[in-house]
Amino acid sequence: MRAAVMYGAGDVRITDRPDPKIHRPTDAVVRTVLSCVCGSDLWPYKSMPATDTGRPMGHEFLGVVEETGADVAGVRAGDLVLAPFTYCDNTCDYCARGLHFSCRHGGRYGFDGVDGGQGEAVRVPQADGTLVKLPVDAGSALLPSLLTLSDVMGTGHHGAVTAGVGPGDSVLVIGDGAVGLCAVIAARRLGAERVVLMGRHTTRTDLGRDFGATDVVAERGEEGAARVRDLTGGDGVEKVVEAVGTRQTLDTALEAVSDGGTISRLGVPQYEQGPVGPSMILRNITLTGGASPARAYIEELMPDILAGTITPGRVFDRSFTLDQAPEAYQAMADRRVLKALITL
Amino acid sequence: MRAAVMYGAGDVRITDRPDPKIHRPTDAVVRTVLSCVCGSDLWPYKSMPATDTGRPMGHEFLGVVEETGADVAGVRAGDLVLAPFTYCDNTCDYCARGLHFSCRHGGRYGFDGVDGGQGEAVRVPQADGTLVKLPVDAGSALLPSLLTLSDVMGTGHHGAVTAGVGPGDSVLVIGDGAVGLCAVIAARRLGAERVVLMGRHTTRTDLGRDFGATDVVAERGEEGAARVRDLTGGDGVEKVVEAVGTRQTLDTALEAVSDGGTISRLGVPQYEQGPVGPSMILRNITLTGGASPARAYIEELMPDILAGTITPGRVFDRSFTLDQAPEAYQAMADRRVLKALITL
Numbered sequence: 001m002r003a004a005v006m007y008g009a010g011d012v013r014i015t016d017r018p019d020p021k022i023h024r025p026t027d028a029v030v031r032t033v034l035s036c037v038c039g040s041d042l043w044p045y046k047s048m049p050a051t052d053t054g055r056p057m058g059h060e061f062l063g064v065v066e067e068t069g070a071d072v073a074g075v076r077a078g079d080l081v082l083a084p085f086t087y088c089d090n091t092c093d094y095c096a097r098g099l100h101f102s103c104r105h106g107g108r109y110g111f112d113g114v115d116g117g118q119g120e121a122v123r124v125p126q127a128d129g130t131l132v133k134l135p136v137d138a139g140s141a142l143l144p145s146l147l148t149l150s151d152v153m154g155t156g157h158h159g160a161v162t163a164g165v166g167p168g169d170s171v172l173v174i175g176d177g178a179v180g181l182c183a184v185i186a187a188r189r190l191g192a193e194r195v196v197l198m199g200r201h202t203t204r205t206d207l208g209r210d211f212g213a214t215d216v217v218a219e220r221g222e223e224g225a226a227r228v229r230d231l232t233g234g235d236g237v238e239k240v241v242e243a244v245g246t247r248q249t250l251d252t253a254l255e256a257v258s259d260g261g262t263i264s265r266l267g268v269p270q271y272e273q274g275p276v277g278p279s280m281i282l283r284n285i286t287l288t289g290g291a292s293p294a295r296a297y298i299e300e301l302m303p304d305i306l307a308g309t310i311t312p313g314r315v316f317d318r319s320f321t322l323d324q325a326p327e328a329y330q331a332m333a334d335r336r337v338l339k340a341l342i343t344l
Numbered sequence: 345m346r347a348a349v350m351y352g353a354g355d356v357r358i359t360d361r362p363d364p365k366i367h368r369p370t371d372a373v374v375r376t377v378l379s380c381v382c383g384s385d386l387w388p389y390k391s392m393p394a395t396d397t398g399r400p401m402g403h404e405f406l407g408v409v410e411e412t413g414a415d416v417a418g419v420r421a422g423d424l425v426l427a428p429f430t431y432c433d434n435t436c437d438y439c440a441r442g443l444h445f446s447c448r449h450g451g452r453y454g455f456d457g458v459d460g461g462q463g464e465a466v467r468v469p470q471a472d473g474t475l476v477k478l479p480v481d482a483g484s485a486l487l488p489s490l491l492t493l494s495d496v497m498g499t500g501h502h503g504a505v506t507a508g509v510g511p512g513d514s515v516l517v518i519g520d521g522a523v524g525l526c527a528v529i530a531a532r533r534l535g536a537e538r539v540v541l542m543g544r545h546t547t548r549t550d551l552g553r554d555f556g557a558t559d560v561v562a563e564r565g566e567e568g569a570a571r572v573r574d575l576t577g578g579d580g581v582e583k584v585v586e587a588v589g590t591r592q593t594l595d596t597a598l599e600a601v602s603d604g605g606t607i608s609r610l611g612v613p614q615y616e617q618g619p620v621g622p623s624m625i626l627r628n629i630t631l632t633g634g635a636s637p638a639r640a641y642i643e644e645l646m647p648d649i650l651a652g653t654i655t656p657g658r659v660f661d662r663s664f665t666l667d668q669a670p671e672a673y674q675a676m677a678d679r680r681v682l683k684a685l686i687t688l
Binding site: 094097098099101102162250259260265268269271272273274275276277278280281282283284285286287288289290291 | 441446609612616619621624630631632633
């Protein structure tokens with residue numbers, strides 16, 4: 001089969017890889033229908049050392065079950081299914097606590113002999129725990145929005161949930177990437193009255209306004225934090241979703257959050273050390289967030305997509321074929337594309 | 345009046361200061377009955393640059409109201425009252441959110457012309473918001489335990505509350521100082537089944553066992569964290585109260601906490617930067633805690649002291665007169681005394 005494989009920074013190729021087969025009785029093989037490129041795929045695209053073996057890419061996909069192992073009972077050949085961005089048993093104590101990223105039998109696509117999601121097919125371990133049958137057919141116009149439940153919408157939702165967003169809240173979302181925009185949807189969905197979106201790409205922040213952002217702050221750093229404080233009565237906001245992952249955006253979050261507030265981080269930090277000294281304690285600031293248990297949120301969020309109340313699929317602003325995947329990476333890295341859909 | 349004043353590291357003197365008077369109609373003057381030395385008083389005792397003016401010390405005290413300003417309605421001359429470690433209006437939006445340390449009309453004893461608590465009398469601003477009338481007389485044997493509600497017991501409670509401790513939990517408390525020991529009381533009081541106390545001073549950890557610690561770990565650093573993981577099934581504990589404030593104890597907390605766990609910090613950090621990089625995100629670790637809203641917890645905790653169900657006053661292992669306050673500081677700095685009571 002053909003699949004996108006990264007061989008180093010800036011070097012994504014479509015290569016032939018072995019057709020996936022059932023290895024374990026808990027596996028399923030899924031023929032990919034839709035995949036996409038994640039903002040987190042751009043970090044290795046910028047920095048991965050060159051390698052001969054390459055790394056199969058992609059962790060967001062939906063497709064049709066082709067074959068199942070003997071122990072798989074929840075899905076069968078022909079089912080249209082969605083896969084969250086890590087596989088998981090969905091039954092261990094970590095999964096029970098909503099920590100699917102830490103699942104005792106879980107793992108990541110593209111590692112440990114498991115295919116990536118940007119390819120024609122994927123062997124999915126722990127198929128019963130991982131895959132969710134979709135109540136639409138493969139021709140549904142809702143597929144892009146449903147695909148966001150694999151990662152980006154579940155991740156935005158995780159930010160709003162861990163920040164403690166509830167009815168009437170004011171929330172700051174830092175970052176106008178696809179995760180930030182989904183965090184806007186999630187914050188509004190959870191009842192936030194005011195959602196300030198920090199971003200400077202007008203087409204993205206316009207989409208953020210469509211998603212429910214009430215204010216947009218284009219300034220960055222101290223200037224941006226001051227603007228947020230001005231907008232929210234001077235004290236800053238109680239709930240911040242930090243959807244970028246740089247030290248600058250963490251600093252901005254700390255400057256914009258009010259005493260007693262919560263900062264939820266979603267982006268994988270591009271730093272090791274951060275300012276967690278006396279001021280954070282004296283101001284009672286909480287730092288939370290993390291890798292979303294996307295699997296756990298699918299059942300909660302899917303009805304809103306089916307009903308049309310949320311339309312996170314709008315983050316996909318351009319569609320590519322699998323052969324065009326290298327171009328999709330470059331377009332996202334150049335910020336010409338917000339989030340690239342890959343159709344198979 | 346006489347009061348303890350710090351003039352630099354290791355230099356606490358009993359000096360004459362002006363008798364407190366009512367400055368504002370919201371003030372009260374309280375004649376001190378009991379005060380004490382806080383672990384946080386030891387940081388300036390170790391590092392404060394020498395000064396001619398000096399800093400009045402102490403922020404934990406109870407005493408008898410001597411005089412009240414025209415606007416004070418809640419307490420009157422002759423009342424035995426307890427003061428939390430910062431004064432506050434107890435009505436502003438921050439106080440309403442349980443953030444008394446950030447009170448819009450609040451402040452700290454020993455700063456901005458306000459007396460310290462280690463002296464014969466204190467002018468207490470915002471008396472109605474700050475002072476709580478005690479339902480015992482000045483001869484009560486419960487006074488030391490009631491005094492802990494001024495700071496140390498409320499602070500330990502804040503750690504357990506912000507760590508999210510509830511029935512059946514396993515909790516790690518790092519530090520066998522008075523705050524750590526009060527966190528043990530608080531964790532058990534909130535229903536924790538297992539409380540692992542990390543400390544190496546046997547007399548203190550023995551008191552911790554009396555307070556409800558189920559396990560004591562004397563090892564520090566990586567070795568200590570490994571021991572905690574061994575004791576708790578290998579994955580670490582979900583709730584950690586970090587009651588020391590060094591980088592080493594933060595590292596220990598991060599090593600001992602399980603994926604998805606919460607670390608609540610109570611000690612003022614003796615560091616500015618901490619490890620909040622990718623591992624914290626991928627493991628979904630939450631960092632919380634802060635300065636306790638002691639005022640907010642008094643009503644909740646006092647009944648347990650009056651009923652004798654908790655006895656936090658046992659952290660006071662030696663009593664000093666005000667004239668002996670310099671000696672009390674040195675005894676605590678030398679770890680000869682756990683927490684020094686000052687009687688007036």
